[in-house]
Amino acid sequence: MPRLKLRVADLVRCGALLLLAAFLVAPQRFAPLFAPLTQFGAPPIYDQGNLLSLALAHLGLVLLAVAASACVAVALGILVTRTAGAGFLPLSRALVNIGQTFPPVAILAIAVPIVGFGARPTLIALFAYGLLPIFENTIAGLRACPPAVLEAADGMGMSAAQRLWGVELPLALPMILEGVRLSLVISVGTATIGSTVAAKGLGEVIIAGLLSNNTAFVLQGGLVTGLMAILLYDAVTVMERRCLHGLPRV
Amino acid sequence: MIRIEELTRRYGDSTVVDHVSMQVERGTITVVVGTSGSGKSTLLRMINRLVEPTSGRVSIDGRDTSTESAAQLRRRIGYVIQGHGLFPHRSVAENIATVPRLLRWDEARIAARVAELLRIFQLDPAAYAGKYPHQLSGGQQQRVGVARALAASPAVLLMDEPFGALDPIIRAKAQDDLLELQRRLGTTILLVTHDMDEAFRLGDRVAVMNQGRLLQYDRPARLLTDPADDFVARMTGSADRALKLLALRSAAELAAPGPVEELRLASSASLRDALAELVWRGAAAATVVDAGGAVLGRISVDAILAAGCHA
Numbered sequence: 001m002p003r004l005k006l007r008v009a010d011l012v013r014c015g016a017l018l019l020l021a022a023f024l025v026a027p028q029r030f031a032p033l034f035a036p037l038t039q040f041g042a043p044p045i046y047d048q049g050n051l052l053s054l055a056l057a058h059l060g061l062v063l064l065a066v067a068a069s070a071c072v073a074v075a076l077g078i079l080v081t082r083t084a085g086a087g088f089l090p091l092s093r094a095l096v097n098i099g100q101t102f103p104p105v106a107i108l109a110i111a112v113p114i115v116g117f118g119a120r121p122t123l124i125a126l127f128a129y130g131l132l133p134i135f136e137n138t139i140a141g142l143r144a145c146p147p148a149v150l151e152a153a154d155g156m157g158m159s160a161a162q163r164l165w166g167v168e169l170p171l172a173l174p175m176i177l178e179g180v181r182l183s184l185v186i187s188v189g190t191a192t193i194g195s196t197v198a199a200k201g202l203g204e205v206i207i208a209g210l211l212s213n214n215t216a217f218v219l220q221g222g223l224v225t226g227l228m229a230i231l232l233y234d235a236v237t238v239m240e241r242r243c244l245h246g247l248p249r250v
Numbered sequence: 251m252i253r254i255e256e257l258t259r260r261y262g263d264s265t266v267v268d269h270v271s272m273q274v275e276r277g278t279i280t281v282v283v284g285t286s287g288s289g290k291s292t293l294l295r296m297i298n299r300l301v302e303p304t305s306g307r308v309s310i311d312g313r314d315t316s317t318e319s320a321a322q323l324r325r326r327i328g329y330v331i332q333g334h335g336l337f338p339h340r341s342v343a344e345n346i347a348t349v350p351r352l353l354r355w356d357e358a359r360i361a362a363r364v365a366e367l368l369r370i371f372q373l374d375p376a377a378y379a380g381k382y383p384h385q386l387s388g389g390q391q392q393r394v395g396v397a398r399a400l401a402a403s404p405a406v407l408l409m410d411e412p413f414g415a416l417d418p419i420i421r422a423k424a425q426d427d428l429l430e431l432q433r434r435l436g437t438t439i440l441l442v443t444h445d446m447d448e449a450f451r452l453g454d455r456v457a458v459m460n461q462g463r464l465l466q467y468d469r470p471a472r473l474l475t476d477p478a479d480d481f482v483a484r485m486t487g488s489a490d491r492a493l494k495l496l497a498l499r500s501a502a503e504l505a506a507p508g509p510v511e512e513l514r515l516a517s518s519a520s521l522r523d524a525l526a527e528l529v530w531r532g533a534a535a536a537t538v539v540d541a542g543g544a545v546l547g548r549i550s551v552d553a554i555l556a557a558g559c560h561a
Contacts, residue, residue, distance in 0.1 A: 152335030154300055156348050156398075157324035170339045 013234055020227045023050040027220075034216040045218045046205045054222055057200035061119060062187045062232075065126030069178055073131045077138025077176075096135045099128030101165065106188050108197050120202075122194030129190055130183035137179030141172030174240050181236035188229040192221070202228075251276045252297065252406060252440065257306035257540070259292050266292045268462035269306070274455075275406075276311075279432055279439045281453035283446055283485065289462040290442045294408050297440065298327045302372060308408055325349055328399030328407035328437070332414040334391045336383040342368070342394050343379035349402040367397040370431070389420040391429070409441040413448065425451055446485055450494060458482050471498050475560055492558045496521035503539040505547030514539050517546050525554045 023030055027045045034044040041213075076092045079085040104125040110119035145168050153163045169176075195203025202225045209217025259267040274280045283368035284290040297308050299320040308315045312519040315323055335347050343364045350360045368375040371393040382454040392400055392412065399407060412428075413421045425477040429452065432439055443449055449456045450470045457467040458481070472492045477483040486494065500525045502517035513536035517522050526535060528551050535550035 146335070146338075148331055148333045148335035149298070149337060150335075151331055152329070152337070152398075153297060155324055155329035155331065155335075157321045157352055158348075159321050162352070167337055167339075240417075 005246050008090065013231075016227060016231060018225065020231065023224065024055050024233065029053050034220065037216040037219060042212065042214050042216075043168060046083045046207055046208065046217050046220055049204060051205070051220070051224070054202055054204060057224070058188075058191055058202045058226065060202055061194065061199060062126065062184065062191050065123050065191075066130050066180065066183050066187055068123075068127050069130035069183055070134050070176075072127075073134035073179070074138050074176060077101060077135050077142065078169075081139060081142040082160075092135070096131045098133040098206060099130075102128065104129050105193060105196075108193065112197050117192070118197040119199045121197050122191060122199040125194070126187045126191060130187050133182035133186070134179035137171065137182075141175030142168055144175065145171045170243075177236055177240045177243065181233055181240075184232045184236060185229045188225060188232060192225055251310055252438065253307075253309045253312075254293075254297070256308045257293065257296055257308060257311075257529045259296060259301060260304045260306050261290075263460050267303075270459075270462075270464045271291060271306075272464060274438060274440055275437045276438050279452050280443060280455045280457065282440065282451040282457045282459060283449040284459035285444060285445065285485075287461075289411055290444075290459045293459070294410055294440060294442045297406075298329055298408055300324075315515075317468040321352075325352055325402065326404050326406075328396075328404040328405065330349060330395050330399045330409040330412045332411035334383075334395035334415075336391060336395060336398070338383055340377065340382075340388070342373070342381050342383070343375075345383065345394060345506050346398045346401050348398055353402055355402075363401060367401060371427075373397075376378045388416055391527075392416060392420075392424055395503065396428070396431075400435070403435075404465060405438060407437050407439045411443055412441065414443075421448075428452065432447050443498040446487065458485055463474065471495060474498075492560065493522050493525075495560070496525060496554065496558045497523075499557065501538050501549055502540070504549050504553050506549070506553065508535070508548030510545065511535050511537045511548060513537070515549065516541070521554050521557060524549060525551065525558075528554070548559055 020228050031044045035203065050198045064137050073096070076088075076096070080089040080092050107125040107128055108121050111124045115124070117120055147173070149167065158166065170238065191199075191201050192203035192206055194208050196200050202221050205221030205224075209215065209219075251542060254270060254272050254274075257270045258265065262494070268291075270293055271279075282290045282293060291506055292301055296303045297310075297315070299315060310327070335368070337348070340348075343361075346364045346367055347360045353362075353394045364379065365375045368378055373390065373393065378386075378390075386394065392415070395510060396409075396412070397410075404538065413424050416424055425448065429438075431437075441452060455472055458465045458473065458478075459483050466473060466482050468476075473482060473486050474495045477486060497520045499521045500517065501515050501519045501521060503520065505517065511533065513528070513531055513533045515527060515536045515538050517538050517540045520544050524536070528534070534552075535548055538549050540546055
């Protein structure tokens with residue numbers, strides 16, 4: 001039974017990916033679907049830019065920002081779980097929390113006068129927003145390592161670095177990836193507001209639709225963003241399963 | 251040989267290990283026994299420096315353990331803990347290969363050693379090398395834990411409640427296997443337990459600790475016949491000490507020339523087991539035979555009773 005279930009999941013996965021790809025490569029083919037949503041002969045498919053390049057720019061922005069959040073959050077998480085770095089936990093947590101409690105729109109507003117319009121303020125907002133889930137999951141994952149396993153690692157004569165890379169991080173990896181997945185999904189959605197400060201992305205499509213009262217545009221932007229979020233979520237879930245080696249979850 | 255001199259560990263005001271001195275002879279099993287909080291685990295962990303001593307010295311084969319890095323030291327000392335501590339993300343073979351990898355052995359040598367150890371521990375390499383710890387039974391996990399500790403052929407093996415997580419039947423088997431293994435490899439073993447029966451069963455010598463102090467360090471029989479103080483007497487248990495004493499001696503010791511009896515006993519049986527068997531069968535005497543079936547002599551209930559008498 002589980003084999004069959006896996007196949008169905010794979011089919012849905014491939015189907016969603018193909019649908020997204022088809023729409024981005026040849027959006028005009030889908031015009032009849034969106035036509036009923038338009039009024040006064042407005043174009044049913046976004047025509048003020050290439051949807052594929054917008055989607056890729058959107059994805060690139062998200063991946064870059066989340067990669068940066070992951071590097072910083074995992075490094076911080078490692079630091080504060082070392083005996084020497086434990087004192088930094090409250091400070092790190094406060095900093096990371098600011099990134100999450102400060103609305104991305106507010107960060108955009110502050111960042112634009114400093115770094116100008118375009119992708120940069122959006123990257124900063126997404127980076128700050130994505131830190132918290134990865135940071136907290138890194139700490140939780142590292143703390144969940146069974147004490148007997150760590151004691152054995154020390155007792156075998158592993159150095160602190162060997163223990164970290166060889167034992168702690170591999171055991172914490174599923175948790176860390178879970179945090180990355182959360183950040184990715186949040187960022188895909190949040191990145192749409194980047195278009196308000198002229199970052200290239202799918203927000204452009206939504207905003208264009210809102211400005212011209214074209215529901216078809218809004219729906220296209222929203223659907224592509226949503227599908228992208230679901231597929232990314234799914235991809236990281238598959239990665240998580242891979243790195244478990246068929247182990248029980250710790 | 252492990253020489254422990256005036257070893258002390260304090261945490262703030264409390265002294266967990268208090269000026270303990272003892273010597274563990276090469277190729278023997280020494281068991282440190284005590285209640286929880288007696289400092290026995292801390293004593294053990296100071297030998298591989300998982301805990302740094304407040305004062306005192308430990309030397310192994312004449313070499314002071316504080317003269318090398320803790321990691322270097324630990325790679326030449328085997329360490330087995332309760333609940334085995336196997337790496338859940340690594341296969342059985344990778345777990346066993348841990349210390350050889352740290353010592354940068356070449357892959358061919360590591361593979362050969364892993365296969366050899368799996369066979370010693372009665373685990374078919376073809377079937378078990380690639381398995382993950384959670385796919386093994388408790389007894390198998392424990393054996394892999396010991397195999398991992400022995401991978402680089404350490405001269406000294408430290409064991410902290412190694413059988414604590416096993417059920418009684420598997421535990422008895424694991425204890426027998428350890429005795430057999432120790433005889434075969436000649437490893438010097440220092441084992442910590444709270445279980446006096448385990449101490450008597452395994453120990454060539456037994457050290458009794460309480461509140462950080464070493465109360466008595468002696469052969470098991472001496473703990474029964476000459477306990478250093480009330481605490482040792484209570485730990486060893488006075489109600490059945492005669493039987494415990496008999497359990498420490500083998501039937502072969504009392505085998506004397508005499509007529510051949512109907513009942514036969516293995517020479518490896520303890521006097522306690524021999525007595526139990528004689529009482530059960532209602533026999534006054536039995537013939538002791540060795541593993542090959544050769545007659546060693548005759549053993550009688552009277553002789554056993556006399557051997558157990560300490561009046």
